[in-house]
Amino acid sequence: MATQSLMRRLPPVSVVIASLVLAIMLILVIFAPLIAPMDPRDVASYSLMDMEIPPVFMEGGDSRFLLGTDNQGRDLVSVILFGLRISVVIGLGAVVFAAMLGVVLGLIAGFFGGMVDGIVMRVADIFVSFPTILVALLISGIARAQLSADAMLAWAPLVLIFSIAINEWVQYARTVRASTMVEIARDYVRAAKVIGLPSPRIMARHILPNIMSSVMVIATINLAGAILTEATLSFLGAGMPPTYPSLGTLIRIGNQFLFSGLWWIAVMPATVLVILVLAVNVIGDYLRDHFNPKLMAT
Amino acid sequence: MIRLLSVRLLQAILVMVAVTAIAFVMFRFVGDPVASMVREGATQAEKDAVRVALGLDKPVLAQFVNFLGQVVTGDLGTSYRYQQPVTSLLLSRLPATLELVIVATVLALSLGIPLGVLCALKPHAFFSRLTQSATLVGISMPTFVTGLLLILIFAVNLRWLPSSGRGDLVDIGLWQTGFLSLSGLKSLILPSITLALFQLTLIMRLVRSEMIDVLSSDYIRFAFARGLPRTYIYGQLALRNALMPVVTVTGLQIGQLIAFAIVTETVFQWPGMGLLFTNAVGYPDVPVLAAYLLFVGFLFVMINMIVDILYTFIDPRLRTR
Numbered sequence: 001m002a003t004q005s006l007m008r009r010l011p012p013v014s015v016v017i018a019s020l021v022l023a024i025m026l027i028l029v030i031f032a033p034l035i036a037p038m039d040p041r042d043v044a045s046y047s048l049m050d051m052e053i054p055p056v057f058m059e060g061g062d063s064r065f066l067l068g069t070d071n072q073g074r075d076l077v078s079v080i081l082f083g084l085r086i087s088v089v090i091g092l093g094a095v096v097f098a099a100m101l102g103v104v105l106g107l108i109a110g111f112f113g114g115m116v117d118g119i120v121m122r123v124a125d126i127f128v129s130f131p132t133i134l135v136a137l138l139i140s141g142i143a144r145a146q147l148s149a150d151a152m153l154a155w156a157p158l159v160l161i162f163s164i165a166i167n168e169w170v171q172y173a174r175t176v177r178a179s180t181m182v183e184i185a186r187d188y189v190r191a192a193k194v195i196g197l198p199s200p201r202i203m204a205r206h207i208l209p210n211i212m213s214s215v216m217v218i219a220t221i222n223l224a225g226a227i228l229t230e231a232t233l234s235f236l237g238a239g240m241p242p243t244y245p246s247l248g249t250l251i252r253i254g255n256q257f258l259f260s261g262l263w264w265i266a267v268m269p270a271t272v273l274v275i276l277v278l279a280v281n282v283i284g285d286y287l288r289d290h291f292n293p294k295l296m297a298t
Numbered sequence: 299m300i301r302l303l304s305v306r307l308l309q310a311i312l313v314m315v316a317v318t319a320i321a322f323v324m325f326r327f328v329g330d331p332v333a334s335m336v337r338e339g340a341t342q343a344e345k346d347a348v349r350v351a352l353g354l355d356k357p358v359l360a361q362f363v364n365f366l367g368q369v370v371t372g373d374l375g376t377s378y379r380y381q382q383p384v385t386s387l388l389l390s391r392l393p394a395t396l397e398l399v400i401v402a403t404v405l406a407l408s409l410g411i412p413l414g415v416l417c418a419l420k421p422h423a424f425f426s427r428l429t430q431s432a433t434l435v436g437i438s439m440p441t442f443v444t445g446l447l448l449i450l451i452f453a454v455n456l457r458w459l460p461s462s463g464r465g466d467l468v469d470i471g472l473w474q475t476g477f478l479s480l481s482g483l484k485s486l487i488l489p490s491i492t493l494a495l496f497q498l499t500l501i502m503r504l505v506r507s508e509m510i511d512v513l514s515s516d517y518i519r520f521a522f523a524r525g526l527p528r529t530y531i532y533g534q535l536a537l538r539n540a541l542m543p544v545v546t547v548t549g550l551q552i553g554q555l556i557a558f559a560i561v562t563e564t565v566f567q568w569p570g571m572g573l574l575f576t577n578a579v580g581y582p583d584v585p586v587l588a589a590y591l592l593f594v595g596f597l598f599v600m601i602n603m604i605v606d607i608l609y610t611f612i613d614p615r616l617r618t619r
Contacts (some may be wrong), residue, residue, distance in 0.1 A: 126313065129598050131557035134591075138324075141579040141587045145328045228440050235442045236564055238579050255446060255565075259461075263450055270443045278438035285434070 011286055018282035025276055029085045036078035041244070055264050068264045071257060076268050079250060083269060084276070086246040090160050091227035095219050098165035098226075102172025103215060107203045109173065110180025120173065128170040132229050136163035140238035153241050160239055164229050171218055179211040221284035224277045231273055247273045306606055310599045315366075317595035321588040322365045325375065326354070328584050374589040379581050384589040388571055393473050394464055395570030399559055401490040406497035407548070413498075414505025415537060418513065429502070436499035441558050445492040445565035452488060460485050462567035489566040496558055497551065504547055508540040549605035556594055 011019075028035060055068040055076075067076035109120040127135075143159045144152060152159075183189055184207070192202045233239035234248025235255075242249055247269045254266025332348050340348075349355055353364055368374070374384040417426040453461035465481030467474040476482030512518060513536055521531045560572035567573065571590065578586035 126316065129553060129602070130594070131553040133557040133560065134553075134594060137560070137575065137579050138587055138591060141582040141584070142324065142328050144579070144582040145584055224438065228438075231440055232442060232561055235440075236561065236576050236579070238576070251443070251446065258446065258450055258454055261454070263454070266446055267450070270446060274435075274439055274443060277440070278435060281434060281438045 011290075014282055015286045018279040021275060021279045022283065025084065025279070026088070028081055029088050032081040032085050036075075036081045038075050038078045040074050040079045040082050054262075055268070067268045070253065070265045071262070076264065079245065080247070080269050080272050083245050083247045083250045084272060086157070086240060086244065087227055087230060087248070087273070087276070090157055090164075090230045090240075090246065091223055093157070093161040094164035094168065094226040094230070095223050097161055098168035098222065099172050099215060099219050101165065102169035103176050103208070105169065106173035106176025107180055107207065110177040111184060111199065111203055111207070113181075117177070121177070124170040124173050127167055130167065132164060132167040132225075133232055135167050136160075136229065136233055137236065137238050139163035139166070140233065153243070156240055156244070160230055160233060163233075164226050168222055168226065171222065172215060175214050175218060176211055179214060180207055183207045183210055217284070217287045220280065220287050224280040224284060227273075227280070228277055247276075302610065303607065306603055310603055313599050314595065317592060318366060318369055319362070321369075321592045321595075322362050324584060324588045324591070325365070326358075326361065369592065374592065375585040377578075377583055377586050379578070379583045379586070384585050387574065387586070388589060388593060391569060391571040391574050393475065394568060395559060395563070395572060397476060398486070398489055398493060398562070398568060398570060399555060401486055402493035403497065403548070403555070405490060405494035406501055409494075410498045410501030411505050411537075411541070411544070414502040415509055415532070415540075417502070417506045418509030418540075419532065421510070430506075433499040433503055436495060439495075441492060441496055441561045442565050444495055445488070445562060448488045448492060449565070459488055461488065464569060489562050489568050492565070493555075493558055493562045497548075497555065500551065501544060501548070504544055505540060508543055509536060512536045512540045545608065546605055549601055549608075552601050553594075553598060556597070 033039065053069045067080070069075055070079065105120050105124075109117040140159060140163060143155070147155060180203075189202060189206060192206050197206075230239060230246060231248030231251070234246050235252045237252060240246040240249045242253060245253065250269035251266050251273070254262070254264075254269065257263075257265050332345050332352070332354065353361060356364070372385050374388075376382065377384050377387055380387060413429055417429055420426050449461045452459045460481070463485060464476045465483070465485035466479040467476055467482060468478040476486055518531060518536055521535055526535075556572070559570065560575055562568065563570045563572035564576045571593075574586060575590045577583070578590070
C-alpha cells in the first residue's frame with residue numbers, strides 16, 4: 001500500500017523525461033556562447049567553403065559539423081543553439097508580459113466588479129475572438145509600415161513579444177478574475193478591508209499569493225503556445241530577421257533549400273522546435289491535471 | 299427568444315462597428331495613404347489633389363462616417379501593391395480558401411469523431427493509448443512543420459504530389475474550382491491534410507472527453523439496465539449528446555482555422571486569402587490588411603450568431619429563458 005501511494009505521487013516517466021529534456025535545453029540556451037563551436041553572428045568565424053555539408057551520419061559529412069552546415073557555411077549546431085536561445089527568450093518574454101497584464105486586469109475586474117469588470121471582460125472577449133497569429137501578423141504589418149527597416153530590425157523581438165502577449169493575456173485575466181471573486185468573499189480579505197488596508201495592497205499582498213498557482217499552470221501551458229506562435233510568425237517572415245534568426249527563421253531559410261535536397265537545413269531546427277514544445281506541453285499537461293483540476297476542461 | 303436574438307444582434311453590430319473603427323484607424327493613420335497613391339516625385343499640389351480626392355482633408359469623424367458608408371457598400375479601397383480594388387482581390391481569392399477549408403474540415407470531422415469515440419469506449423486499449431500520445435505530438439507539431447515534412451516526403455522524395463499552387467482550375471461561373479481536374483485534386487491533398495491535422499487532434503480529444511463524461515451519466519446506465527442494444531446506446535443516445543459541444547467548438551474554432559489556413563496557404567503557396575494576407579504583411583499593403591481584418595471580424599460575428607441561434611434550436615432548455 002505504502003509503495004503504491006508513493007508511486008502515485010511520482011510523476012509518470014514521460015514527465016520526468018520531458019523535464020530532463022527541458023532542463024538540458026535551458027542549460028544549452030544559457031551557455032550557448034560557450035558551448036557552440038562557432039558564433040553565427042561573427043561573419044569571420046565561418047566560410048562559404050564549408051557550405052551545404054550534410055550531417056555527420058550521412059555520406060560527405062564532416063566531423064566538425066555535427067548537424068551539417070547551411071547555405072552560408074554556418075555550423076547548424078551553433079545556429080540552432082543561438083536560435084533556440086532567441087525562441088526561448090521571446091517565448092518567456094511573451095508569457096511574462098501576458099501574465100502581468102492578465103493578472104493585473106483580472107485582479108482589478110474581480111476585485112471591483114460592476115462596470116469595471118464589464119468593460120475589462122468585454123474587451124477580453126473581443127481580443128480572444130481574434131486568433132493570436134492573425135493579430136500578431138497585423139501588428140507586424142503595422143510596425144513595418146510605421147518603422148524604418150533598421151528600426152524594425154532592432155525592435156523585432158519586442159514587437160514579437162508584444163504582439164503575442166496582446167492576445168494571450170485574456171486567459172490569465174479570466175482565471176484570475178474568477179479566483180479573485182472566490183477569494184474576495186473569504187474572511188481574510190474581509191478582515192483586510194475592515195482594518196482599512198488600501199485596495200492595491202489587498203490585491204497584491206493578500207489575494208495574489210493565493211491565486212498564483214493557477215497563474216503558473218496557465219503560464220506553463222501558454223509557454224508552448226507562445227514559442228509556437230513566435231516560430232510560426234518568423235516562418236511567415238513576420239518575425240525575427242535572418243541576421244538574428246530564431247528557430248522559426250531558420251526553418252524559413254531551410255524551406256528554400258528543400259527542393260535542392262538540402263533537407264537538414266530545415267529539418268534540424270524543426271526537430272529541435274518540436275522537441276522543445278513537446279517537452280513543455282507534457283509538463284504543462286501534467287501540471288494542469290495534478291495541481292489544478294478546475295482547469296482540466298479548458 | 300426574440301429578446302435573446304435582438305440582444306445578440308445588437309452586440310454583433312457593436313462589435314462590427316468597433317472592428318471597422320480599428321480598420322479605419324489602420325487605413326488612415328498607418329503609413330501615409332497619399333504617399334502610396336501618388337507617383338514618385340509628385341509635387342505638393344498633386345499630393346493635395348489626391349488628399350482632397352480621398353477625402354482626407356475633412357474632419358476625422360466625417361472621414362469615419364464616410365468610411366463606414368464605403369464599407370457597407372463593399373468599397374474597401376485600392377491595394378497599394380496590386381493597384382486593384384481590394385474587394386475584388388479578396389473575392390477572387392475566396393474560392394481557393396473555401397475549398398481548402400471545407401475539405402480539411404470534412405477530413406478532420408470524419409476521422410476525429412470515430413477516433414474519439416473509440417478512445418472513449420476502450421480507454422485502456424493499446425490503440426487508444428497510442429492515439430492519445432499521438433495527439434500530444436500533433437498539438438506540439440506546428441502546422442508549418444507538418445506541411446514541410448509532407449512536402450519533403452511526398453513532393454521532394456517520392457514526387458507523388460505537387461507541393462504548391464492549385465493545379466488546373468475549371469471555371470463555374472464566377473467560381474474557379476480545383477475539384478474538377480486531376481491536378482487540382484492532387485494539389486489539394488497535402489494542404490488539406492496539413493490543415494486537417496490540427497483540427498483532428500482537437501476534435502478527437504474533445505469527443506473523447508465528452509463521450510467519457512456522457513457514458514458515466516445516469517441515463518446511459520439506465521439504458522444499459524433496460525437492456526437496450528449497445529450500438530443504439532453508443533451511437534444514438536451517447537454520441538448525440540457528446541457531439542453538442544463539438545458543434546460549438548468547431549464553430550468557434552473558425553478563428554483558429556483561419557489562422558492555420560494562413561500558415562498552410564503560405565507553406566504550400568496556395569493562392570487563397572491567407573497567402574494574400576501574409577504577402578500584404580511583408581509589403582506592407584495596409585488596405586489589404588485592413589480589409590482582411592474587416593472580413594474576418596464579419597465572419598466571426600456571423601458565426602457566433604449562427605452558433606448561438608443553432609444552440610437555441612438544438613437545446614430546448616435555452617428557449618424558455
